Amino acid sequence: MSENYYESHKGEWQWQDGDYTVTRTTTWSGPGCHDGCGVLYYTDKDGKLVKVEGDPDNPFNQGTLCMRCLEMPEYVNNPTRLGHPMKRVGERGENKWEEISWDEALDIIEEKVRAIWKDYGPEAIVAHVGTGRNNNDHIPYMTYSAFGSPNFSMGYLAGDSCFCPRSASMASMNGDFFIADMSQQFEKRYDEENTEWRCPEVIVNWGCNAVVSNSDNFFGHWIVDCMQRGAKMITVDPALTWLAARSEVWLRVRPGTDAALAMAMIHVIAEEDLYDHDFVEKWCYGFDELVERCQEWTPEKAAEVCWVEPEKIVAAARLYAQAKPATIQWGLKVDQTTNATATANAINALWSITGNVDVPGGNIIIRNAYQQNLSYGYSYRELTPEVQAKRLGSEFPLMSRAGYSSSAHADSVLKTIETADPYPIRMVWMTSTNPIANMGADAPRLYRALRSVDFVVVNDLFMTPTAVAFADLVLPAAMSPERNSQRCWWVPHRTMVKVTQHEECVGDDELALMVGKRLHPENFPWEDGVEWIDHILQYETDDKLPYKTLEEGKKQVWSYPDFEYRKYEKGLLRFDGGPGFNTPTGRIELYNTNMMLWGYDALPEFKEPSCSPYESPELYEKYPFVLTTGARSYEFFHSEHRQAGTTSREMHPNPMFEMNPAAAENLGLEEGDWCWIENQRGRCRQKLRFNPSLDDRVVRAEHGWWFPETEGAEPNLFGVFDSNINNLTPQCENGDTGFGAPYANQLCKIYKCTEENSKVMPSYHVTMEDGYSKDIDEANGDVKVGKTYER
């Protein structure tokens, strides 16, 4: 056998392998997720990306890769990719375009923006970017520093309900963010001899199928690594995930009731005296109030609410509280309820009262490596207070005035487009986001609203339904291997180096520079994206980062900062350098004084979802299933990877929803049947897959579906509404903090698709017949529930 190939190239960032150049770097969306795994790119003599392999030296993914990065060349070299700027020549929705030069595109943008500045003011411009796109730095920067608008937001993600509710809860309660400790902060990873890391005895996977979703810079298979080192599992999920099947306790929670479950676990831990007395006494504030609040949440009561056996709640509470250390890896479903803030506070309380705080194998406090904090807030502070005050969402003081949100509130942006109150929105910019196909709740409502906006720019990888329906200009975006970049999301710091180019595609930084130089050149002094990166490394990052330019950084690829456990004991968290947490009381605030200050409940509370068997029994009679949406698939990242002929579509050709087979048989349905999923807001169709692990009262449906192989022009619009589960979810129904939206706790009925009931498909109904959720209640701007779907 020859010499170990990987050993022989250790420390090299680029080398030759036959006819190929191999480049060691990292990757993040788009395409694919934003975890930032280490890759080896194989490019040929013409610079074409031929193959992607995992970098075995990168501690983050340790050589492994998921299928989406392995198939990346299918997207990078896809013949249906956008390659040139285009302007619309037909009506919106006709999918007729004329190729133009970048200069012409910039002329159009400049003219429109200057006219809006003059007639309406910069706040009339709104910009969005899809999750994790090139670190989310540049489009916010462009919004604030080129357009001069305070209105950057996540594109119509109702209640900003992806990590933002949890991060706000953590920030208000602890002054910092927690993550499950899987040794990801150490370059040596699972090395218990040379790091302080210890394998968790128990891992709770709550509200996300971690191995599939890889959410929030957490590589889900780290949990499997820990299981192989002896960690036991507890899983909270309405369906039996692979992790649930390997769990000591699986809590099959009714969607949207996680707060009740968490409060019952707190109840058991307090009642049975399983809490960490020393930690609670020294470092927590409001323990007695918390316990009192949870007093009524006996396992029996929670069991009734959550549809879980009381013994399992007790078993989970005991197993978790008695393990030292134990950790909780939580996910999206905590956010996707109107009760998101309280749910997150309750789960945060669990790791606090058990003393699993910033200890090896617990939930650790993490900050961005080398103090680099750009992202959604990048250059926001340069706006005047008067302009900042115009940011949409000011009706939610925790988000706006207390500053727990770093963007405009998504639902408020939608409402403002619809009502022109407090001011009209004249221009919407969307980079790598496809809201009517993906996360925009009440997609038909969104369709109508965005259709009314005077000027829309869509910048993306492919021609999407969003681009066809709304765009006046379509700008081609570079994919990951076509970009130079750098980023911090927690740890490590990583660089990304460009290895190929597709047509005239540009990265977010290059695009922001082009636009910025036209509008506010003083804020965009850099020649190109690399100069901007160098500026960030030199001036917006602390001095400990070992490289100061991309040229140096690309060779090192990543850098891990020092990490310390128990930072609260060492005076490493507070601005005054004293011990404790960065909160008003210096403790973890189980009784949350920040929330109290802004007029919210300082303690967790359970609230029934508005559409549920108990809260809306009349609706439940008509729609007898609890509907949860958005479970992840290995094949897709959100609405990406749907292109025909790719490996992802080969393995997952159709949108699938799941029911318990007994429930399905009661309705005369067979596995594989196309069915309508319908509620008072609208309907969509997906294919039935039996899942015997589901409660027979619960249905799970997929999100993000469109069909790029079908007609792009309306009425079909790539079939974007046909299987769109967001025909059934509401906008502008948030928690009182503004955070959270009920994506994952709706009601529905199921019936088989027939020729007779499928004559009018949802895409036709929405685009041609003004269908679904069209009735807005003028009193409060909401959709009139129950008056929206009358076919």
Added chain:
Amino acid sequence: MSANALMIDYEFCTGCHACEVACKKHLEVGEGQYGIHVLQDGPRELPDGRWEYNFLPMPTSLCDMCAGRIAEGKDAACVHHCPAHCMHYGPAEEMAALAAEKTKSAVFVPVA
């Protein structure tokens, strides 16, 4: 020298398809063809109330044991990319010994 074998510790196979896709790219096979194919059992409730939910990556007739990659000093494409680190490649005896330490495992030894 003994034949090389693939050991699959399928207690930890999450069914993520990474091995399938890595192998498709290595073999350059098209739609519907696999050098290794992930089979699924479950989720299924057992008589005692526990749940069975397993995946087993099954090498097909197209598997070439990554002979070319191994000759270059690389590892097998499926083993390299498995996010669960549940696949191993080496001499059949070593793989059999490793399998004996596992709860659910399979050893694949191709007959030339």
